[in-house]
Amino acid sequence: MNKIPASIFAAAALAIVVTAQAEDDRAKAVTMMKRDFHARSIAGMDRLNEDGLQALCNRSQNQPPKPIAERLQQDQLADIKYPADGKYLGDWKSGEKIAQNGRGMTWSDGGAGANGGSCYNCHQIGPNETSFGNIGNSLRQFGKTRGNSPQVQKYVYGKIFNAKAFNLCSNMPRFGQSGTLTEEQIKDLVALLLDPNSPVNK
Ligand code: HEC
Structure with missing residues (x-):
């Protein structure tokens, strides 16, 4: 031996x-x-x-x-609920407010009212906000660089709904899957990032 x-x-x-x-x-x-x-x-x-x-x-x-990891990521992907009307772009002005808002789901809110997305905690997004975190990549000019095709819109909707469906161990919270943000709120955020009229793309 x-x-x-x-x-x-x-x-x-x-x-x-x-x-x-x-x-x-x-x-x-x-x-x-x-x-x-x-x-x-x-x-x-x-x-x-x-x-x-x-x-x-x-x-x-x-x-x-x-x-x-691949198997679990597929399960997460299969679980994303896309809008029944097939539309992904909401109102970017409302999206900016949601991205700015870090409130919601604390004991003092009592669960009433809409939750915020606290996106600026981790991302640079619009040109007017100079205080932002950098755990996530900059989303400045996101629509300008990635385009605004239905595929890109669907990807951004899905990423906000469940970031871990695209990157299993992502640090980004699963906003739709966890019930933190509603379908309408996620559409507004997609518009903030992709609408050509959004300041993000100026
Ligand atoms: C706790 C930190 C954190 C928060 C809060 C957060 N993100 Fe993220 N996000 C990340 C990280 C880290 C990545 C990059 C890694 C990855 O793709 O998972 C990312 C990636 C993304 C991407 C993909 C970027 C690309 O290049 O494809 C989008 C779009 C995005 N975030 C949007 C949002 C929006 C909108 C919000 C608010 C609702 C948000 N994020 C909140 C951490 C965060």
Whole structure:
């Protein structure tokens, strides 16, 4: 029998130690969150639960095995509800307000009124807003560079509805799938990004 190099055992042992350490840190972090997050009104403890997709992304440093990622991404894609009237472009002026608005779904809102999209938290979008985050790419001149074809409109609608249908471990929230934004609101955001009259494309 061939001798197995000791380095293989060392690497395997190290992998087990690293994985165990990561799980230990995760357990500590979850305990801390559960200790410090207090359920109030509509904001229940269930908000700390991850779904299966998040569990997979969280435990693989956002790099799940490719065949599984592809399969799950297909499931997310198949779950997108596109507008029954086949129209994707709403009102860009309303879209700008939704992109600016970061309110909604907190215990103090009580769940009443429309939610915001907080898009500027992560994206540069219109020319008049100079305070924006950069976790997401700049969407400035998005329609001008990507075009405004029905395919692009459908893609942007779907991306806002469920970003993880196009990039499984995306950091972007699933606005339609989670019920945060309505069909009409998503159409308004598509218009903000793609309508040639929107300041985004000037
Ligand atoms: C927490 C951060 C975050 C928020 C909030 C967020 N996004 Fe994103 N978004 C991202 C990231 C990161 C990407 C790039 C990775 C990816 O494609 O998933 C992205 C990608 C996109 C894309 C695709 C860009 C391309 O080049 O194809 C669009 C369109 C988009 N976001 C629109 C929006 C809109 C509209 C909102 C508000 C309703 C929003 N995003 C809110 C993080 C965010």
